[in-house]
Amino acid sequence: MARKLKVGIVSANWGMRAHLPAWHATQEAEVTAVCTSRRETAEAAAREYGIGRPFWDAATMCADPELDIIDVGTRPDLRMPMVLAALAHGKHVFASANFAADLHSARRIRDAARAAGKVCVLDSVFPWQPAHRQVKRMIEAGTTGAPFAVNARLHISHFAAADAGGAGWKWFGVRKHGASAMRNLGTHSLHLLTCLLGPVEEVAAQVKIARPEWRFDDGTVMRPEVEDTAQLLLHFRSGVMGTLALGWSSPGKTGWQMEITCQDMTVMTIDEEGFACGPRLRLLGAAGGKPLASLDLDPDLLEPDGIVFAKPPTIPQVHDIAPAVKQMIRAIRHGESAWPDFEASFHVEAVLDATRRAAASRAWVAVERD
Structure with missing residues (x-):
């Protein structure tokens, strides 16, 4: 070995x-x-x-x-x-x-x-969650037909109440640190959407600070400098059109939902408990005008080969991080591809930069390619 x-x-x-x-x-x-x-x-x-x-x-x-x-x-x-x-x-x-x-x-x-x-x-790690990997398999196999529209939403309650997030998260509200609902939640969401649907060509956006004060469990109050709510319109190079709604100060934790409409099938992933987490993420689908129904996941996605936990993880996201680092190790040993690599990461950062400029100009902005 x-x-x-x-x-x-x-x-x-x-x-x-x-x-x-x-x-x-x-x-x-x-x-x-x-x-x-x-x-x-x-x-x-x-x-x-x-x-x-x-x-x-x-x-x-x-x-x-x-x-x-x-x-x-x-x-x-x-x-x-x-x-x-x-x-x-x-x-x-x-x-x-x-x-x-x-x-x-x-x-x-x-x-x-x-x-x-x-x-x-x-x-x-959204692309490494079992339900999302199943969606990718279905699209690549042609089961769904060609995608033509996507609507995604990620709303969490991290800064909605004093007990929702600890005082250690104050740095999220300072612009120079590089965080915001658009940047943090958008990074995870856009890595998944581009993994499934390809690069983004241009974007239009609105952003705002909807909650002007954050209150923390240590009794302190701060006025955040960064947006807590964002709405993006996305035009993918493939021709797919999309929307992405982001927020981290929602009083109701509505969580993650993604709906991809394809020529032959509609598929949806959903986690109502908050930030999308693989063990909780459900996959639904339907065709022929029928209501959405639960879809089974391939067994190898539910139990990735070679991943064994010494004890059950206390943080559920560990289940998603483990296959990501496993494939990184395989890439190091065998020259396989790793995702999301720094090329994909630069593209997502370029989408976020275009989103910032689109929100300021209230116009469609092309995503920088290099």
Whole structure:
């Protein structure tokens, strides 16, 4: 059996709680290093999660010759130098969504990945959820006929009430950090839509700050600088037309829904509990004017080969992250494709940049191609 690949994670929060169990579930990787910005937090995380080597400087960890993969789980505005350092030292990179703080940073990261020739993947995992993989199989097999329209919605309640999200999420409301409902929820949604339907040609949009105050469980109040609600019109290069509705301050948690209308069949995925999560995601479909009904998923999608959890994950998204990192490992070992790679990630960032400009101009804006 090939040796386990060694992973270093930059993040003591989401990286430890969600990425670490996913890497270990592949049985082909071992997280051997963790990095935070301070020595005391790095050493505390290493003790808590049983990791041998703490770092408090990301550049030092990226240079470590024992590591094969750097998992970068920081804020978008902090990410670029870490990714560039990892690539400069010959590491493969797994990075958190969204891709970068802006299109300029995204281009620099994409170009560095091209030059390095390493496997680079974003953790935008909607395309790896079983129901969505089933939809892709059906479209590629011709079961549905050619798609011609899509309507998708992702509305969560993260900033709707003080107990919906902790005070640690305040950074989401500061524009320079590179987050917003459009950027964060849009990244995940657009990676799926482009995986299924191909690149986006142009976009029109409206965005707004519908909830001008965020209240947190520590009693603090902030006025966010970023939009919490967005509506996109999408024109795909294939001719498919679409809508995408996004929001993270909804008083009612309506969750995820995607409806793709094809020539021979309508398919829908839905998760009413919030951010789309593979174990909860349902697939429905219908043809001949009949009502939508539940569709079965292929067994290999429900139980991906080679993924074994030592204990049930406490965070349900781990079920979706594990197959994503598994296919990254296969790409490293065998030269297979990985999705979403940094080329796909740059395209999604270009769509988001076009969305920003479209909302400001109230006109259709073409998506930058390079």
